[in-house]
Amino acid sequence: MASCSLIPPASSLVSSSLCKLFTSRNSMATVGLLSFAPKTSSFVLLSIKQRAYHESSFRVRSVAAPVEDVAGFDDMVAGTQRKYYMLGGKGGVGKTSCAASLAVKFANSGHPTLVVSTDPAHSLSDSFAQDLTGGTLVPVEGPECPLFALEINPDKAREEFRSATQKSGGTGVKDFMEGMGLGMLVEQLGELKLGELLDTPPPGLDEAMAIAKVMQFLESQEYSMFTRIVFDTAPTGHTLRLLSLPDFLDASIGKILKLRQKITSATSAIKSVFGQEQTTQQDAADKLEQLRERMIKVRELFRDTDSTEFVIVTIPAVMAINESSRLRASLKKENVPVKRLVVNQILPPSATDCKFCAMKRKDQLRALDMIQNDPELSNLTLIQGPLVDVEIRGVPALKFLGDIIWK
Numbered sequence: 001m002a003s004c005s006l007i008p009p010a011s012s013l014v015s016s017s018l019c020k021l022f023t024s025r026n027s028m029a030t031v032g033l034l035s036f037a038p039k040t041s042s043f044v045l046l047s048i049k050q051r052a053y054h055e056s057s058f059r060v061r062s063v064a065a066p067v068e069d070v071a072g073f074d075d076m077v078a079g080t081q082r083k084y085y086m087l088g089g090k091g092g093v094g095k096t097s098c099a100a101s102l103a104v105k106f107a108n109s110g111h112p113t114l115v116v117s118t119d120p121a122h123s124l125s126d127s128f129a130q131d132l133t134g135g136t137l138v139p140v141e142g143p144e145c146p147l148f149a150l151e152i153n154p155d156k157a158r159e160e161f162r163s164a165t166q167k168s169g170g171t172g173v174k175d176f177m178e179g180m181g182l183g184m185l186v187e188q189l190g191e192l193k194l195g196e197l198l199d200t201p202p203p204g205l206d207e208a209m210a211i212a213k214v215m216q217f218l219e220s221q222e223y224s225m226f227t228r229i230v231f232d233t234a235p236t237g238h239t240l241r242l243l244s245l246p247d248f249l250d251a252s253i254g255k256i257l258k259l260r261q262k263i264t265s266a267t268s269a270i271k272s273v274f275g276q277e278q279t280t281q282q283d284a285a286d287k288l289e290q291l292r293e294r295m296i297k298v299r300e301l302f303r304d305t306d307s308t309e310f311v312i313v314t315i316p317a318v319m320a321i322n323e324s325s326r327l328r329a330s331l332k333k334e335n336v337p338v339k340r341l342v343v344n345q346i347l348p349p350s351a352t353d354c355k356f357c358a359m360k361r362k363d364q365l366r367a368l369d370m371i372q373n374d375p376e377l378s379n380l381t382l383i384q385g386p387l388v389d390v391e392i393r394g395v396p397a398l399k400f401l402g403d404i405i406w407k
């Protein structure tokens with residue numbers, strides 16, 4: 001078990017007191033240094049000296065900060081009905097760290113939880129300091145309730161889509177129709193820009209495929225235990241494309257299936273050619289139909305105010321805030337529910353003793369002010385995450401960050 005001892009302030013950076021955290025298992029020594037900031041009545045993690053500590057032995061209960069309902073975590077954790085949290089924002093702002101810390105907090109609050117990365121450049125494995133690759137659910141060691149992680153392999157998901165569509169309307173059929181002189185149908189196929197879609201998948205396709213894949217997993221009895229699903233999504237641009245993608249794919253696939261019907265009933269010659277491959281054609285058509293249904297479900301999931309919430313993560317910097325504002329506007333237009341905005345990596349108030357930090361903090365405060373005056377962001381619940389001086393890696397560190405952010 002961890003213990004906590006209070007020692008006198010060691011530097012002017014520390015506003016009130018320092019708390020040293022220990023872990024005794026495997027003779028591991030200091031785990032972290034906390035600073036108590038009286039202004040905000042909260043503890044700030046200053047450093048973690050030992051990274052290879054044992055998850056289960058890291059406890060900060062004895063120094064828990066006074067509980068404030070800042071993020072509205074009580075509301076997030078309430079109920080056993082399944083809820084989905086999608087965390088998204090600009091690249092590098094801390095989406096993965098926030099998503100992973102939220103997942104750990106849910107699991108420690110009694111929810112069997114699944115955390116999924118749909119970002120093609122996965123960093124969940126790095127965040128949990130555990131190998132989570134492979135496209136299957138991997139148990140994360142440490143939390144009190146089951147926590148599983150899943151990194152969806154976008155290449156594999158895209159390949160599935162490619163083979164399904166090629167069989168039932170892609171280049172093979174297009175060439176065949178050209179050979180038969182059915183120019184008109186080829187034109188219709190061209191309109192779908194399917195070839196383009198397959199050769200250079202738009203950002204968002206990976207994401208949509210990944211989410212569809214997760215929903216497929218979740219339909220099975222085996223995964224019915226999960227009551228909280230946290231998505232670590234790809235950077236903003238991808239997310240925005242994703243939102244319009246289900247409509248696009250739904251329309252495209254719908255047209256392909258209609259086109260296929262037209263082709264099969266067009267001439268007896270074509271019928272006989274397709275007849276030879278009737279089973280394959282049927283399989284492909286079924287796959288496409290399935291894909292279309294899943295895309296519709298993804299679209300519905302994003303807009304379901306009862307079970308889904310999109311949490312925007314940003315940093316206190318003008319560019320990031322502007323991007324968050326645009327993201328929020330687009331999400332609003334698409335009727336995607338957003339209630340919370342995490343502003344991560346905020347310098348602690350005590351960071352004023354060096355010129356650089358003082359300037360930086362001033363800059364950050366100006367950016368925070370921008371949020372208050374931004375018509376898209378000002379009405380969201382503002383959650384502030386402190387900048388800590390080490391990388392947040394592994395369950396104990398994620399638990400620590402989660403306890404600061406998700407209150």
Ligand SMILES: Nc1ncnc2c1ncn2[C@@H]1O[C@H](COP(=O)(O)OP(=O)(O)OP(=O)(O)O)[C@@H](O)[C@H]1O
Nearest residue numbers: 091092093094095096097123345386387388391392
């Ligand atoms: N509050 C914080 N204090 C200090 N470092 C942080 C904090 N939040 C995140 N980081 C660090 O910033 C880096 C990027 O974080 P993370 O991977 O969570 O961001 P991301 O938005 O998911 O990035 P990407 O868009 O590249 O996937 C990591 O090294 C992480 O440890």
